[in-house]
Amino acid sequence: MPTIKDVALAAGCSTATVSRALANPEKVTEATRKRVASAIAKVGYSPNLAARNLRRSESRTIVVLLPDIANPFFSEIIAGLEDVAHREGYRVLLGDCEHDTGRAKAYFDLLPTNQADGIILLTAEIPLSLVTQQARGSQIPLVMACEYFDHLALPTVRIDNPLAAARAVEYLSSLGHRRIATITGPMQNPICIDRVKGYQSEMARQQLAVNPGWIVEGDFGFLSGYQQGQLLLALPPEARPSAIFCHSDEMAIGLMKAARDASVRVPEDLSVIGFDNIGLSEYCQPELTTVSQPRDEIGRCAMRLLLDVLRKKQVPHQQVLSTQLIVRASTAQAPKP
């Protein structure tokens, strides 16, 4: 592999000049710039970034930490992230924490040794100490997306979860539903707590009572929607919900399967709302009413925010993207009592 020395030899100049011609062309005469350019082409040179990074103390690599890469919800966010990164000359190192809080540390350790320049957190399932120490003390470039930490002023890209949940409940209420339940994601996630709060406050605003049994916890996956759905549908008739708001589309689809099994018709007997608007939500039966999140844009925003942090620009501490209730066929007027 040819090095900068070979180029210098071929161009008849020093390695310093080659380096300058590449990094600061304006510091070099037109003529040398051209000689260097053709020398580079001739020897087929491409710079060794490991050496450059060592020298510059940067890596042009961004770590993206996520709870579980096999969860398709993240795929589109990552696609957005990676596209922005690529355009800006950065690379994305994927850190799958597999819901294991210990794994995150290994990735944070890449920062102090310049193996990564910054971190985008798509999960709050990491030791809080990593974030407080690093983000505050050593000013590690860190951006969160989707999730957030409560008492920390990290730059964050997110949606308004309480509002989105309230809108979903408001819509169900407008259809005449009074017994509205919710299947949540894991309640250690602040966003799930937020959605429950939005649910509760809107129920209160609509003067609807909340049966404590109507708030059940899932894990975002199909199976938990199915299982918790079975529980809700097994409630005695006077307590059985006529509408259920789920914190993910997968759980909503699992719930609809539980309804089929129990011969409960959606939407005639039961209205269902999901969250995320994954591709599938248009192809399930019935098509799913859901809260749409701009996943691609969340990824792009987060990466742009982090690059701004790296470039020492002022960045907003909160970037709130808007959601949209997409009404499809899984919701309908509440059944007559």
Next chain:
Amino acid sequence: MPTIKDVALAAGCSTATVSRALANPEKVTEATRKRVASAIAKVGYSPNLAARNLRRSESRTIVVLLPDIANPFFSEIIAGLEDVAHREGYRVLLGDCEHDTGRAKAYFDLLPTNQADGIILLTAEIPLSLVTQQARGSQIPLVMACEYFDHLALPTVRIDNPLAAARAVEYLSSLGHRRIATITGPMQNPICIDRVKGYQSEMARQQLAVNPGWIVEGDFGFLSGYQQGQLLLALPPEARPSAIFCHSDEMAIGLMKAARDASVRVPEDLSVIGFDNIGLSEYCQPELTTVSQPRDEIGRCAMRLLLDVLRKKQVPHQQVLSTQLIVRASTAQAPKP
């Protein structure tokens, strides 16, 4: 950030000794080993891998190229890959080619400058020249999974696509179906050609005629299954298939939606088989009969294979993992004529 010098100072030895204590503990006395260890703990040292990599001419980074990260099919493969890599002290750099053949080159360029040690290809949508030059000439460590190139003897992890397709057709035939169609993936993919071959040879073996209109091309996504499904279901009754084998579950689910729209009942009027066994296939309506691929294991195998290549071990040129036909509710006896 403390460097190896700080450790040497604290341990009262040279940097060479510190380095050896870390890399080849057996070359160092018990006593110095201990002094070094406690010095490391004291100063809070962790080695700068950029410097190590520059020196060792390796990066411990594996590039994974895939056509489109937003496609959930790959998520689980990546999860498997990344788990093996992590255990072996390697990192995974994700290269999303976005179906754009130009992007791959940037990732291949990481190899000669030691920014990556090897490549796992999950796509054949890259310029063939990259592979032939690099794999043969410069012996770039390269492993393929899922896809493969026809005339190249690259180490490859894959399934037996013709066999899997033939099994699906055989099963449909055993249910009495005679008019069996197929919705393929993009036909520039060798695996799709293989599946069509398997379909054709099994049709022939069962002495079933193939109407040329029964082989239609999709792109693996929901929408193309829906659209091509509409076409197939619009064929005149005598040519209309009673069973359709799809090259992906998403297309099968799109097809089932087209059937609902056309008031064609699945499985009573139409049997549907998918491919991949994604999580969703158990939760759609009806539950989908499909060919299961061991995605996690494909990822693991591919990474292990690549690490073996890097360690100069002999590796098999083909690793064929087995598939399984999972029979669920989308297939049934052919309707009486």
Next chain:
DNA sequence: CTGAAAGCGCTTACAG
């Protein structure tokens, strides 16, 4: 505008 030289943090023959 250009070059000689130092140095980023590590590893590894080469002596001893």
Next chain:
DNA sequence: CTGAAAGCGCTTACAG
């Protein structure tokens, strides 16, 4: 078993 020294390939003050 240990150390002094060279070198991986680049970048960048410092002179000129």
